[in-house]
Amino acid sequence: MFLKRLFSEPAGLFKPVAFSNGLNFIYGIKDLDNPKASLNSIGKSTFLDLIDFTLLASYNKNHNQRLFKAKEIMTGYDIVLEFSIDGVDYLIKRNVVEPNYIEFGESNEETKLFPIKTLKKKLCILIFSRENYDGSFVSEKWFRSLVSFYIKIQKFKKAKFLDPIKFIQELTEPELNVYHFYLLGLDNQIPFRIWEKRVHQKNISSTIKEVSEYVDQKYGLPDLKQAQLETNRLRLEIKKLSNAIDKFxxxxxxxxxxxxxxxxxxxxxxxxxxxxxxxxxxxxxxxxxxxxxxxxxxxxxxxxxxxxxxxxxxxxxxxxxxxxxxxxxxxxxxxxxxxxxxxxxxxxxxxxxxxxxxxxxxxxxxxxxxAQEAITDLTEAFYNLSEKKNQLSDLDSNTKLLLDLQKELNEINGELENLKNQSIDYVNRFSERIMQFAENFDNVYQEIYINQNEESQFSLFGGTRKKGIFELDISLPDMFGKGKNQGRTLVYDLSILIENIVNTSNFPNFLVHDGIFDGVDKAHFISVCKFVQNLANSGTKIQYITTINEEGTLDEKFGEKDFVNSDFIEKNSILTLSPKDKLFRQNF
The missing domain is CATH 1.10.287 (Helix Hairpins)
Structure with a gap:
């Protein structure tokens, strides 16, 4: 999947943008007459939001406050993304008035209107299906999760590139493993089963907690053992009360x-x-x-x-x-x-x-x-008997439910233990494939972190105590510093991108990183630019899309200033914005 153009219909909402092979900068520049004016809120991230919007990102206030605030400005316009997959050009058109109905089709044909759920399934098959893949099927629910790996945009009050594995903060580790294995081209059937079991385990545990809290609040019984004892006591009382009634x-x-x-x-x-x-x-x-x-x-x-x-x-x-x-x-x-x-x-x-x-x-x-047994009259006797039977029925049904749930939970835990053993065998079985990616990962690391004597590490472990049982470990020397930690995401994402450019014809050839170079040594920024540009010049179709602000000059201490300088950045900028020339030409 290769991005070609992003524009509005009718024209005029923002300047149309053509994507190019190699580096694609969204560049924020200073105003010469007001150099102290902030380069924030000029529309760099909002432009990336528009790309994400056309690729069916959720459009609501909670998901993206920034784009949602521009609803009035965007009303009356379609946002159009043109892209190609394996040489075929496609158009996708979406607007903020009816965001759940999207036009889509090949560029040389008339587009058709699709409900968002239908189009997610269609695009998932079109963009993310794999040939000769032995892993799990591609669900329509995967589309946005998989796209989110390739489009990382800074959101309001969201953490920035803290963990390359947890690229969607709201998802659990077991679910994320399913997507990582798929992106790595590894059989993800076992991770998928682990995820299913963990979801089931969580649901059962939640139900056990709810039923236990109900029993505790109503009967003062804090655990299953006490509930069973109370059930037995009620049965004995009912029997004695029934015997007393039968006797008389x-x-x-x-x-x-x-x-x-x-x-x-x-x-x-x-x-x-x-x-x-x-x-x-x-x-x-x-x-x-x-x-x-x-x-x-x-x-x-x-x-x-x-x-x-x-x-x-x-x-x-x-x-x-x-x-x-x-x-x-x-x-x-x-x-x-x-x-x-x-x-x-x-x-x-x-x-x-x-x-x-x-x-x-x-x-x-x-x-x-x-009556004997403290029965004062028949009405009270039968009332007490009825109450105790009702209490027993309620308590007994909840106790049996707890026992059944605990039994089911034990079975799931047993299955997870079995999957833990299988995960160890899995790592051994695919050790060569894992090593190949580890070498690819280290090559990317060495290209970006030049003259480093230390080696990077990509490892996959099975049988761990983590929720996902599998553990993807991405390590860089001195990675606990802010810049180096963000570098883990940079290296891993580029490694996945290159892996799929080489091995697939339909997966995204683009990567969107918003603000990933904030706090990163400029020498590493220059290395990334040179690495991506060399790949593009060698014939690889790759698009690295990132935001960058004008921040002085790049002199010799940052590396090859002749290769990466202001002219180079401007030349590779697909969109230049400034405090005077904002994306929508107005504040919002």
Missing amino acids: ELGEQYEDAEKEANKLTEKIKSNLYQNYVDHDKLKSYRESFALPSKLNTRRIKSMYSEISEDLGLKIKETLAEAIAFRKKLSQSRQEFLEAEIVKIQEHIKTRDKIISDLEKERAKIFYFLS
């Missing part, structure tokens, strides 16, 4: 026993009421015996004798007869009442015996209804 046969008899107790209570009340009525009768009968039985006849006779002596005698005789009759009647009534009182007392005594028996029977039922 409460389940079916609860309603009948309650009804029987109510009937007995009604009978007791009825007998108590009858006794109350009879006691009231006894009181009335006994009070009737207290009526006065004597009458003063002589006083009555005296009262009537004042009227007539004969009348007084007659009334006295009549009263005497009445009194005698009353006495006879009272005696008869008393004898009757006494018989009635005896009968009532017998009835009361009988009812007292009935009440006592009923109360004993009711007491048995109440005792029957009072």
